[in-house]
Amino acid sequence: MTGEVSVRVCPGGPLLVRGAEVVVDDAGERHPVTRPVVAVCACGMSGRKPWCDSTHKAVPAQAR
Amino acid sequence: MQLPRERGPISRHVIGSLVRTQDEAGPIAIGAAEVLDDGDAQLALWILYELHYRGFDEVAEDREWDLGLLRLRKTLERRFEHELRRAVGSVPVASGTGDVSAQLLELIAADDSPPVAAFLHRTASREHIVDFLRERSVQQLKESDPQSFVLPRIGGAAKAALAELQYDEYGGGRPERLHSTLFADALRAAGLDDSYGAYTDDVSALSLANANAMSLFGLQRRLRGAAMGHLAAFEATSSVPARKIAAGIERVGLPDAVAAYFHEHVEADAVHEQVALHDICGRLVEEDPTLGADVLFGAATCLHLAALSGAELLERWSGELEVAS
Ligand code: FES
Ligand SMILES: [Fe+2]
Ligand SMILES: [Fe+2]
Numbered sequence: 228m229t230g231e232v233s234v235r236v237c238p239g240g241p242l243l244v245r246g247a248e249v250v251v252d253d254a255g256e257r258h259p260v261t262r263p264v265v266a267v268c269a270c271g272m273s274g275r276k277p278w279c280d281s282t283h284k285a286v287p288a289q290a291r
Numbered sequence: 292m293q294l295p296r297e298r299g300p301i302s303r304h305v306i307g308s309l310v311r312t313q314d315e316a317g318p319i320a321i322g323a324a325e326v327l328d329d330g331d332a333q334l335a336l337w338i339l340y341e342l343h344y345r346g347f348d349e350v351a352e353d354r355e356w357d358l359g360l361l362r363l364r365k366t367l368e369r370r371f372e373h374e375l376r377r378a379v380g381s382v383p384v385a386s387g388t389g390d391v392s393a394q395l396l397e398l399i400a401a402d403d404s405p406p407v408a409a410f411l412h413r414t415a416s417r418e419h420i421v422d423f424l425r426e427r428s429v430q431q432l433k434e435s436d437p438q439s440f441v442l443p444r445i446g447g448a449a450k451a452a453l454a455e456l457q458y459d460e461y462g463g464g465r466p467e468r469l470h471s472t473l474f475a476d477a478l479r480a481a482g483l484d485d486s487y488g489a490y491t492d493d494v495s496a497l498s499l500a501n502a503n504a505m506s507l508f509g510l511q512r513r514l515r516g517a518a519m520g521h522l523a524a525f526e527a528t529s530s531v532p533a534r535k536i537a538a539g540i541e542r543v544g545l546p547d548a549v550a551a552y553f554h555e556h557v558e559a560d561a562v563h564e565q566v567a568l569h570d571i572c573g574r575l576v577e578e579d580p581t582l583g584a585d586v587l588f589g590a591a592t593c594l595h596l597a598a599l600s601g602a603e604l605l606e607r608w609s610g611e612l613e614v615a616s
Contacts, residue, residue, distance in 0.1 A: 235565075235569075237565050237569075240565065241561065241565070243562070243565050243566070261463060262459050262463060262559070262562060263455045263458050263459055263463065264455055264459070264562055264566060265562060266558075266561045266562040266565060275557065275558060278558050278561070279558075279561040279562070280530065280534060280557050280558060280561060281530035281531045281534070281557065281560075281561045281564075284531055285531075
């Protein structure tokens with residue numbers, strides 16, 4: 228691991244994060260990263276926050 | 292693994308040649324009927340492919356490269372691929388130079404597969420869910436293995452992204468988290484046999500065809516684009532259904548280990564979808580634009596076979612519901 232964290236915005240979907248070891252949510256809770264790449268919910272609707280659970284697909288494009 | 296039971300002349304020929312002799316397999320004529328939903332042809336192909344995966348207890352390992360068997364495999368594959376191309380050939384895809392991930396998304400959005408996940412979520416009995424797991428076992432116990440054959444055949448960014456995705460499928464360094472192991476855990480928890488190939492005799496021709504399509508694409512360098520398109524469509528149509536299926540499993544009261552496989556896929560495939568669409572297929576086609584058409588063919592094949600399987604299962608289960616009510 229290079230120590231570099233990369234984030235890619237997936238339009239209408241999550242943030243694709245590589246190189247992070249932990250994701251801290253709004254409440255300050257720390258979620259360890261256990262995958263080589265993770266999808267962090269950006270729509271705010273996931274039932275498994277901070278991770279994307281594809282709920283964003285149920286939201287019409289204009290409302291995102 | 293034991294050899295499965297024959298389902299007709301072609302699989303009988305393959306099994307007979309594997310058990311009876313060490314000599315090269317002889318030729319056999321293949322009838323004119325479609326192989327796509329023919330249990331005999333699909334089983335023969337499944338056995339021929341398994342020689343490249345785990346093999347069979349009673350079969351010498353060098354039969355993997357038996358020229359007679361390879362010739363038969365080639366004949367069956369040519370027919371299978373031709374039928375698939377004909378079946379999905381009419382899929383409307385935005386033409387022109389648009390990027391392949393946008394075209395893939397369009398293809399996936401237009402998919403109107405039968406609502407298997409919704410049925411499993413709301414209506415299915417425990418037996419239906421067990422039936423679903425059994426049918427899926429022929430592909431899920433070797434989950435991600437067909438795609439691993441593609442790794443040495445591509446390069447650069449697409450290769451790095453495929454390796455990244457596969458590492459996650461293979462448990463990220465933790466054998467107990469291998470997705471194929473999670474599926475085996477689910478089978479056991481549902482009261483099924485989790486040994487590799489345990490249900491080859493029981494599953495439908497279409498369940499074999501779904502598994503075989505991945506091997507068809509994975510084992511031929513020529514079809515690497517189709518393999519990656521298939522992967523992208525598979526990943527992009529997994530997370531939402533997995534959430535519904537997990538809820539259905541919990542509704543009928545099957546043990547947590549059954550739902551755990553699907554919970555993992557809600558989260559993992561939300562990631563894999565993005566990686567497969569953009570980082571694998573997008574970069575692969577950027578590197579070699581001639582692969583674009585096959586990426587779309589592979590994706591369309593995945594959706595087409597899933598739709599056929601879905602229709603088959605829903606029809607089977609609705610028949611049972613009528614009998615029961
Ligand atoms: S971005 Fe996918 S659920 Fe929020
Ligand atoms: Fe998986
Ligand atoms: Fe996946």
